[in-house]
Amino acid sequence: MPDEVIDCRGQRCPLPVIAAARRLPQLPVGTVVRVLADDPAAAVDLPAWCRMRGQEFLGSVKGPDGPAYDIRRRH
Amino acid sequence: MSASPVYLDAATAAPMHPVARQALLAAFDDGWADPGKLYSQARRARQLLDAAREATALTLGVRADEVSFTPSGTTAAHGAVLGGLAGRRRVGSTLVHSAIEHSAVLHASERHVAAGGTATGVPVDRVGRLDVTAWSAAVRAPGVALAALITASHEVGTVQPVAEAAAVCAEAGVPLYVDAAQSVGRVPLPAGWSVLSASAHKWGGPPGVGVLAVRKGTRWESPWPADEREGGRTPGVVNLPAVVAAAASLRAAAADAAAEAARLAPLVDRIRARVAADVPDVEVVGDPVLRLPHLVTFSCLYVDGEALLHALDRRGFAVSSGSSCTSSTLRPSHVLEAMGVLSHGNVRVSLHRETTEADVERFLGELPGIVAELRADAGVVGL
Numbered sequence: 001m002p003d004e005v006i007d008c009r010g011q012r013c014p015l016p017v018i019a020a021a022r023r024l025p026q027l028p029v030g031t032v033v034r035v036l037a038d039d040p041a042a043a044v045d046l047p048a049w050c051r052m053r054g055q056e057f058l059g060s061v062k063g064p065d066g067p068a069y070d071i072r073r074r075h
Numbered sequence: 076m077s078a079s080p081v082y083l084d085a086a087t088a089a090p091m092h093p094v095a096r097q098a099l100l101a102a103f104d105d106g107w108a109d110p111g112k113l114y115s116q117a118r119r120a121r122q123l124l125d126a127a128r129e130a131t132a133l134t135l136g137v138r139a140d141e142v143s144f145t146p147s148g149t150t151a152a153h154g155a156v157l158g159g160l161a162g163r164r165r166v167g168s169t170l171v172h173s174a175i176e177h178s179a180v181l182h183a184s185e186r187h188v189a190a191g192g193t194a195t196g197v198p199v200d201r202v203g204r205l206d207v208t209a210w211s212a213a214v215r216a217p218g219v220a221l222a223a224l225i226t227a228s229h230e231v232g233t234v235q236p237v238a239e240a241a242a243v244c245a246e247a248g249v250p251l252y253v254d255a256a257q258s259v260g261r262v263p264l265p266a267g268w269s270v271l272s273a274s275a276h277k278w279g280g281p282p283g284v285g286v287l288a289v290r291k292g293t294r295w296e297s298p299w300p301a302d303e304r305e306g307g308r309t310p311g312v313v314n315l316p317a318v319v320a321a322a323a324s325l326r327a328a329a330a331d332a333a334a335e336a337a338r339l340a341p342l343v344d345r346i347r348a349r350v351a352a353d354v355p356d357v358e359v360v361g362d363p364v365l366r367l368p369h370l371v372t373f374s375c376l377y378v379d380g381e382a383l384l385h386a387l388d389r390r391g392f393a394v395s396s397g398s399s400c401t402s403s404t405l406r407p408s409h410v411l412e413a414m415g416v417l418s419h420g421n422v423r424v425s426l427h428r429e430t431t432e433a434d435v436e437r438f439l440g441e442l443p444g445i446v447a448e449l450r451a452d453a454g455v456v457g458l
Contacts, residue, residue, distance in 0.1 A: 012379075012399075012400055012405075013379070013380075013398065013399055013400060013407070013418070013419040014376075014377050014378065014379060014419035014420065017376075017377065017419065018377050018453070018455055018458065021377070021455075021458040022458060039399070039405075040399060040405070040406050040407060041398070041399040041400075041406075041407040041418050041419055043412075044407050044411060044412045044415070044416075044417075044418045045407075045417055045418055045419055047415065048358070048415060048416055048417040048418070049376070049417070051415075052356070052358065052376065052417070
């Protein structure tokens with residue numbers, strides 16, 4: 001289970017990525033954040049951001065709240 | 076006051092070649108009659124059409140009777156896919172295609188699937204190059220009617236391993252269709268294909284002319300209602316003045332292609348290097364070496380693609396984007412998605428015969444400031 005959920009539903013690209021980029025560094029290393037984002041670009045851009053920033057993309061989840069993406073702070 | 080315009084979207088439509096303009100105007104006087112009729116005006120029109128076909132076939136390295144002119148590159152792509160599938164429906168109903176085909180090919184594929192057929196998409200790697208191992212497995216599977224591979228990506232410029240893919244197709248007895256829209260008139264064509272499509276406005280011809288080439292011996296059947304014109308491959312009378320202009324400009328573009336590629340490729344290399352060096356948090360995508368000479372793509376982290384296009388337009392720069400906010404469907408580019416690269420803040424720059432070094436320098440000089448300003452406005456500096 002994620003330690004924290006960021007709700008970006010209704011936000012267009014690149015806002016979900018910006019939200020993740022703002023929040024993740026404020027949390028301890030190892031924290032898992034779930035980003036709720038219904039913009040289809042989030043499925044591409046959140047893994048790409050993790051790769052560019054050296055953070056860990058754990059995968060996507062389809063739940064009752066729509067598409068969600070789990071990210072772990074690695075450094 | 077707006078800055079002097081710098082058009083950098085040749086991959087969408089290249090500015091019309093002067094030869095195309097001259098040929099178009101001349102053919103309006105001389106080539107308006109229906110080439111299928113039996114009077115002198117028609118015979119003149121027929122001569123022009125035959126000459127256009129001969130010249131185009133010569134450039135493509137095929138026989139004249141293998142070439143048909145279509146009302147657009149999109150129509151040619153649709154015909155290539157649906158006709159290639161129809162011609163081999165007794166063998167099977169599977170279309171194999173790369174994940175990075177042009178949307179015209181993918182839309183034809185969707186039509187095929189909706190009608191009960193199947194389609195297998197083959198992945199690409201991070202630089203947008205076909206996974207040949209996966210392609211081989213897909214093409215060798217039973218029931219494959221046609222395989223489709225773009226010669227080089229229209230979005231990121233990566234040249235595809237067409238020769239390798241064609242060898243696999245030949246071994247499996249599967250015809251290969253290549254969408255050569257970004258290659259014809261710019262770079263040498265690969266060998267080994269059975270069906271090819273191209274689009275005149277990509278090489279400096281007028282809009283509204285496509286080319287469909289079907290090699291002799293290929294089992295291809297027109298997917299359209301019957302029509303005897305253009306070898307029975309595409310219905311309707313051709314736009315003859317535009318076809319004449321397309322053929323004339325193709326000959327001119329092909330004659331200059333090697334010199335233009337040698338001039339533009341270093342400018343593309345310069346853009347790749349300078350964008351990566353001068354713009355923070357940018358991802359320059361596509362193969363750095365095995366690429367088209369005129370096209371380069373990059374994505375700027377945290378920047379809205381639509382805002383970036385508008386900001387560039389206000390400074391006089393016309394570019395394209397694969398970001399979802401710039402598409403009518405609000406979906407990111409399927410090409411960037413298949414590559415797994417950043418899709419927002421995306422810019423595709425494509426050069427042409429009128430692009431100067433000064434144009435490129437002005438773009439490179441202004442881009443970092445434009446991106447920095449957009450990031451400052453969005454409050455994302457330092458993220």
